[in-house]
Amino acid sequence: MAAVVQEAPEAIAPPRRGPAAFRGGTVWRWAVLLVTAVYFLLPLWAALRFAGISAFGSVVGESGFSSSLGLSVRLAVITTVITIALMLPTAVYVHLRLPGLRRLLEGITILPIVIPPVVLIVGVLAIAPGFLKGTSWLLAMVYVILAMPFSYRAIDAGLRALDLKTIVEASSSLGAGWVSTLGRVILPNLRTALLSATVLSVAMVLGEYTMASLDLFQTFPVWIYVNSQTSGQVSVAASLLATWFFLMIITVLGTRQSRKTGGGEVTLFTVARTETRGDL
Amino acid sequence: MGPSVAVPGSLADPGTLSPAAPSGPSRVTLALRWLRRVSGIVPFAVYVTFGLLLPMVAVAIGAFQDNDGAFTFSNVDAATHGIYLKGFWQSIVLSVISSVIPGILGLIVAYAIFTAKRAQVLRQVAITAAGVFANFGGVPLAFIFIATIGSSGLVSQWLTSLGFDPYAHGFTLYSLLGVIIVYLYFQIPLMVLVILPALEGLRPAWREAAANLGARTWEYWRYVAGPVLLPSFLGCVLLLFGSALSAYATTEALTNGTIPLTSIQIGSFLNGNVIAGQENIGKALGLGMVVIIAIAMAFYVVLQRRSARWLR
Amino acid sequence: MTTNTTPDAATTVSGAGRIRPGGGTSVLLHQLTRSFGVTRALDGLSIEMAPGELVALLGPSGCGKTTALRIVAGFETADTGSVLIDGRDISSVPAARRDMGMVFQSYSLFPNMSALDNVAFGLRMRKIGTDERRKRAAGLLDMVGLAPQAAQYPHQLSGGQQQRVALARALAIQPRVLLLDEPLSALDAKVRLQLREQIRLLQQQLGTTTLFVTHDQEEALSMADRVGVMSQGRLEQIAAPDELYTNPATAFVAEFVGVMNRIPGELRGGGMVTALGRAVPVRGRAPDETAVDVLVRPEGLTMEITEHGNGIVTTRTFLGSVTRVGVQLDGDVAVQVDRPSAESAALAPGASVSVSLPAQPVLVAPRRTG
Numbered sequence: 001m002a003a004v005v006q007e008a009p010e011a012i013a014p015p016r017r018g019p020a021a022f023r024g025g026t027v028w029r030w031a032v033l034l035v036t037a038v039y040f041l042l043p044l045w046a047a048l049r050f051a052g053i054s055a056f057g058s059v060v061g062e063s064g065f066s067s068s069l070g071l072s073v074r075l076a077v078i079t080t081v082i083t084i085a086l087m088l089p090t091a092v093y094v095h096l097r098l099p100g101l102r103r104l105l106e107g108i109t110i111l112p113i114v115i116p117p118v119v120l121i122v123g124v125l126a127i128a129p130g131f132l133k134g135t136s137w138l139l140a141m142v143y144v145i146l147a148m149p150f151s152y153r154a155i156d157a158g159l160r161a162l163d164l165k166t167i168v169e170a171s172s173s174l175g176a177g178w179v180s181t182l183g184r185v186i187l188p189n190l191r192t193a194l195l196s197a198t199v200l201s202v203a204m205v206l207g208e209y210t211m212a213s214l215d216l217f218q219t220f221p222v223w224i225y226v227n228s229q230t231s232g233q234v235s236v237a238a239s240l241l242a243t244w245f246f247l248m249i250i251t252v253l254g255t256r257q258s259r260k261t262g263g264g265e266v267t268l269f270t271v272a273r274t275e276t277r278g279d280l
Numbered sequence: 281m282g283p284s285v286a287v288p289g290s291l292a293d294p295g296t297l298s299p300a301a302p303s304g305p306s307r308v309t310l311a312l313r314w315l316r317r318v319s320g321i322v323p324f325a326v327y328v329t330f331g332l333l334l335p336m337v338a339v340a341i342g343a344f345q346d347n348d349g350a351f352t353f354s355n356v357d358a359a360t361h362g363i364y365l366k367g368f369w370q371s372i373v374l375s376v377i378s379s380v381i382p383g384i385l386g387l388i389v390a391y392a393i394f395t396a397k398r399a400q401v402l403r404q405v406a407i408t409a410a411g412v413f414a415n416f417g418g419v420p421l422a423f424i425f426i427a428t429i430g431s432s433g434l435v436s437q438w439l440t441s442l443g444f445d446p447y448a449h450g451f452t453l454y455s456l457l458g459v460i461i462v463y464l465y466f467q468i469p470l471m472v473l474v475i476l477p478a479l480e481g482l483r484p485a486w487r488e489a490a491a492n493l494g495a496r497t498w499e500y501w502r503y504v505a506g507p508v509l510l511p512s513f514l515g516c517v518l519l520l521f522g523s524a525l526s527a528y529a530t531t532e533a534l535t536n537g538t539i540p541l542t543s544i545q546i547g548s549f550l551n552g553n554v555i556a557g558q559e560n561i562g563k564a565l566g567l568g569m570v571v572i573i574a575i576a577m578a579f580y581v582v583l584q585r586r587s588a589r590w591l592r
Numbered sequence: 593m594t595t596n597t598t599p600d601a602a603t604t605v606s607g608a609g610r611i612r613p614g615g616g617t618s619v620l621l622h623q624l625t626r627s628f629g630v631t632r633a634l635d636g637l638s639i640e641m642a643p644g645e646l647v648a649l650l651g652p653s654g655c656g657k658t659t660a661l662r663i664v665a666g667f668e669t670a671d672t673g674s675v676l677i678d679g680r681d682i683s684s685v686p687a688a689r690r691d692m693g694m695v696f697q698s699y700s701l702f703p704n705m706s707a708l709d710n711v712a713f714g715l716r717m718r719k720i721g722t723d724e725r726r727k728r729a730a731g732l733l734d735m736v737g738l739a740p741q742a743a744q745y746p747h748q749l750s751g752g753q754q755q756r757v758a759l760a761r762a763l764a765i766q767p768r769v770l771l772l773d774e775p776l777s778a779l780d781a782k783v784r785l786q787l788r789e790q791i792r793l794l795q796q797q798l799g800t801t802t803l804f805v806t807h808d809q810e811e812a813l814s815m816a817d818r819v820g821v822m823s824q825g826r827l828e829q830i831a832a833p834d835e836l837y838t839n840p841a842t843a844f845v846a847e848f849v850g851v852m853n854r855i856p857g858e859l860r861g862g863g864m865v866t867a868l869g870r871a872v873p874v875r876g877r878a879p880d881e882t883a884v885d886v887l888v889r890p891e892g893l894t895m896e897i898t899e900h901g902n903g904i905v906t907t908r909t910f911l912g913s914v915t916r917v918g919v920q921l922d923g924d925v926a927v928q929v930d931r932p933s934a935e936s937a938a939l940a941p942g943a944s945v946s947v948s949l950p951a952q953p954v955l956v957a958p959r960r961t962g
Contacts, residue, residue, distance in 0.1 A: 028392075029392045029395060029396060032388055032389060032392040033389070033392050033393070033396075033402070033406070036389050036468075039464075040409070040413060040465070042428060042435070043424040043425055043427070044424060045434075046424070046427045046428035046433060046434035047424040047427035047428065049427075049434055050427035050433070051427070086324060087324075089323075090320070090321060090323070090324040093320035093321060094321065097317060097320060098317065098318070098320070101321070107581070108328060108332075110577070111332060112332065113519070113522060113523070113526075114522055114570070114573050114574060114577045115332070115336065115526075115570055116525065116526030116528065116546075116566075116570070116573070117526065117528065118526070118528045118543050118546050118547050118566075119336075119339060119546060119569055119570060120332070120335055120336075121550070122335075122546065122550060122562060122563060122566050123334070123335025123337075123338045123339040123566070124331070124335045125550070126335065126338040126339070126342060126563075127335055127338045141331060142331060144327070144331070145327075145328075145331040145332055200411075203412070207416065207417065207418055207420065209418040209419050209528075209529035209532075209533075210418070210528040210529045210532075210547070213529075214547060214550045214551070221419045221420070221529070222419075224420065224423070225419045225533055228419075228423065228533075235419075235423050238420075239419065239420030239423045239424060242420055
């Protein structure tokens with residue numbers, strides 16, 4: 001009945017790790033990653049040594065530090081709020097009602113990457129109405145445009161991973177109105193994407209120098225630069241402060257996101273799913 | 281012994297004609313319906329129009345205006361000669377180098393990350409780090425590199441102590457070469473981020489099928505992975521090109537305007553460091569820049585479409 | 593078993609000095625074990641395949657069948673044990689040199705090549721000249737009925753067509769062994785049935801020893817010469833399909849292959865078990881506990897319409913020539929009984945029936961609670 005072979009074959013191999021299908025790349029891979037890590041971390045460390053630990057303390061006390069940082073933070077908040085208020089409903093609407101326009105929307109939202117900020121600010125200053133010119137509101141509104149590629153793509157990636165149409169139909173077939181659907185079904189599933197969009201927008205605003213300086217606003221990055229004329233170490237310290245802050249936040253958020261969504265990450269351009277190798 | 285050929289069910293006999301369709305909704309109704317459907321997108325459309333399109337139109341128009349508003353080619357003429365032409369040329373050269381090299385390096389790094397399937401943590405960290413560093417630029421970046429390989433930077437001093445002073449041999453951070461080295465810092469992560477999805481599109485089944493059919497690693501790359509990735513790779517390099525060309529802050533912080541580059545030159549028009557009566561040259565420069573990038577992006581879109589088809 | 597036919601288009605493949613015997617190839621899996629972390633994927637698997645035989649590995653997800661296949665293909669290495677082809681241990685031979693054709697579950701065609709180039713790829717790796725390999729590839733595409741699609745790209749082909757190209761591609765290199773990893777799972781039902789036939793016919797025509805992994809028992813039973821049922825890394829039974837069905841060696845096999853009823857019973861001494869008011873002999877091993885479940889096929893139960901029987905009809909499902917009747921027995925036991933449809937008119941839901949075991953040896957398993 002159960003035909004299991006008993007006879008001994010001519011060669012019974014002892015337990016061993018034979019050549020796997022594609023072995024041999026491990027050493028090379030780690031070498032690449034090591035060199036890369038060095039290239040990226042060395043400057044940070046060099047800057048740290050250059051500035052000296054004391055510089056961190058003194059930075060905070062420098063004149064203009066808090067006002068410029070405060071300005072940048074305010075701008076970041078306003079930009080993020082406008083961005084999400086604008087991009088989220090638009091993205092959801094297009095996904096649901098106007099899928100044919102998705103391509104166009106993707107194309108439009110990638111334009112700000114194509115158009116150099118330095119050119120854009122020239123144009124904006126040329127057409128801005130008098131009452132907006134010179135206010136930080138104008139800058140925030142332009143930042144929304146700059147943030148569009150990242151924010152839209154993050155939200156879009158989140159929506160694409162959702163099969164939006166199906167869950168909305170399911171929700172309405174169970175009796176939920178629009179507001180409920182948006183609030184209870186769509187939004188919770190987009191937490192990761194929205195977080196991603198927020199982080200990217202904030203990062204962008206806090207690091208944006210070009211438009212702020214040309215629009216004559218002393219945001220944090222501008223202040224760092226202006227300050228460098230007088231005290232190089234302080235500038236370096238401030239730069240590092242900004243960077244470390246981000247690395248921290250984004251790393252924490254990054255790992256938390258992926259644990260929650262079970263191995264999927266919403267990166268800048270896509271939702272990356274870890275590949276599983278089928279069943280055993 | 282081929283497969284059974286599916287015979288489509290017989291259709292209604294061709295003699296039957298459907299009765300004339302009743303007249304549909306009126307044109308006005310259809311137009312109104314269409315308007316309602318599109319209304320959801322109006323806020324976005326308005327914002328983009330005022331925030332993006334109109335400014336760009338202003339730049340385009342201004343490029344062809346003289347100070348009194350009359351039509352002229354003089355701006356464009358100035359923009360394509362002399363120091364501005366040099367600026368364009370150097371910007372393009374800089375951008376090409378700062379896109380191809382990080383492109384290749386980024387691909388290698390991305391592949392290293394991608395194939396580290398066992399070490400999930402590593403992948404997580406690497407991708408997150410790439411996200412941060414890709415957005416890292418401008419002033420902080422410039423300063424960090426000044427601290428590293430500036431004239432009194434850490435690595436410069438360390439090399440000097442080893443007996444080789446780079447600055448004595450003509451190297452300086454405040455040059456095109458220095459700028460390229462600094463650009464790598466955000467271009468490589470950007471490449472990693474944009475090429476990773478393409479790499480993820482490389483199905484393991486292809487690798488295994490190729491091996492199963494007798495292909496060695498290099499043959500797999502030559503015949504399968506390479507051709508499949510090529511459109512994506514070129515597309516990403518184009519994206520990097522656009523990114524390098526647009527860069528302003530980093531270069532400004534590093535070079536302070538000493539090297540003629542288009543983005544810096546445009547900025548100087550806003551800063552007022554320019555002879556009065558020539559403001560619109562800046563717009564002409566801007567227009568030129570946008571045209572160059574637009575061409576590059578057009579190719580990018582075409583290449584992405586092609587690779588999307590294959591990597592589905 | 594199967595006839596040993598010589599391969600079609602018998603031009604020997606040159607290059608790499610590979611020697612192939614004239615007829616089919618014998619394959620031996622010997623005591624394969626493999627663990628992933630704490631999970632034991634394979635636990636001492638041994639299978640012997642005769643030349644030209646199609647063996648199906650059948651089992652639920654996670655039973656280890658795919659791992660076994662991948663070990664044979666060379667994409668995984670076993671912790672212990674070996675794989676022998678025609679008596680030679682190939683465990684240390686890299687996948688690219690094993691001369692086996694593999695068809696993957698889906699999307700394995702190279703997207704940047706036409707169907708013809710895909711099929712010709714293996715020949716290209718063996719340094720066959722352009723004209724020769726295109727000719728052979730065309731011939732293979734013709735064999736799977738896709739000659740008109742030779743110039744099309746994978747994204748232009750349907751799922752079924754893609755798998756046929758994949759099959760042609762695997763066969764192009766005239767492999768010693770053909771490996772199929774759930775090739776039909778991603779296809780819809782109708783296409784699956786057509787391809788099943790085609791694969792089987794091709795395989796018999798070429799006489800290639802084939803290992804076929806699937807979780808679909810119908811597929812396995814209809815295609816294979818022998819079916820190996822696996823569970824949790826172990827081989828429960830390997831036998832011809834009809835043998836598997838009528839004489840399952842273990843309760844797992846009995847329930848996995850076909851439909852099986854579970855009826856509570858009590859073990860008596862002398863190798864007998866009582867259920868449904870009748871004592872019948874036990875077949876095979878009996879578990880230690882006295883409270884057991886008796887395993888009987890739907891067509892194995894007898895049923896009569898009587899007043900005050902031991903069950904009430906709950907459902908009646910028409911399956912063609914046979915009607916499957918669901919009966920709720922006393923003691924809250926549900927069974928399915930198959931009757932010829934012609935005799936099932938009176939078996940409406942609510943009818944009172946009497947169900948009993950036939951006087952034949954039955955399989956028993958430990959009672960399953962809940």
